[in-house]
Amino acid sequence: MSVRRFFRSLREFLRDAVPSLGRWMLAQAQDSLLVGAMWLVGLLVIGVPLAPLWALLAALFQFIPHFGTILALPGPALAAAAGQGLAGMGYVFILYAGIVVIDGLVLQPLLMKRTARVPLWASIVVPLVLGVLFNVWGVLLAPPLLAVFYGWRERRRVRGAGG
Numbered sequence: 001m002s003v004r005r006f007f008r009s010l011r012e013f014l015r016d017a018v019p020s021l022g023r024w025m026l027a028q029a030q031d032s033l034l035v036g037a038m039w040l041v042g043l044l045v046i047g048v049p050l051a052p053l054w055a056l057l058a059a060l061f062q063f064i065p066h067f068g069t070i071l072a073l074p075g076p077a078l079a080a081a082a083g084q085g086l087a088g089m090g091y092v093f094i095l096y097a098g099i100v101v102i103d104g105l106v107l108q109p110l111l112m113k114r115t116a117r118v119p120l121w122a123s124i125v126v127p128l129v130l131g132v133l134f135n136v137w138g139v140l141l142a143p144p145l146l147a148v149f150y151g152w153r154e155r156r157r158v159r160g161a162g163g
Helices: 003-046 051-061 074-084 086-114 120-162
Strands: none
Touching (some): 003 051
């Protein structure tokens, strides 16, 4: 393969990948806002001190695929324990479990399907498979890789049908 052909292929790939990554970032931003809102409502109901701060941090951490929700847990759990004891901490763990289930099984797959055009089954199965094959890196890179792959596939399909 000549250097010119390589750069032409790279330029074509990037032309397809950049919009796909943009759609993935949009889906992540929407997911982060929804997760932050769930944390805020839940923490206010529980009565956790500094609830808006913990909800904001949870929304920001959500940009880290699959691990952001874990990073959002210690702050509110410790704040609840300090203010309400072990019962408050237990309520925060229950809230966390609910948010993780809603986000992982409902929000992320639906947002990825709608915004990044990733099928529901792929957004659930591919991170698991890549996690087994490549450990943490597979899990972290699965969502953007899926967005790029399905964006590229869609552009190829449209190009093929159009000409």
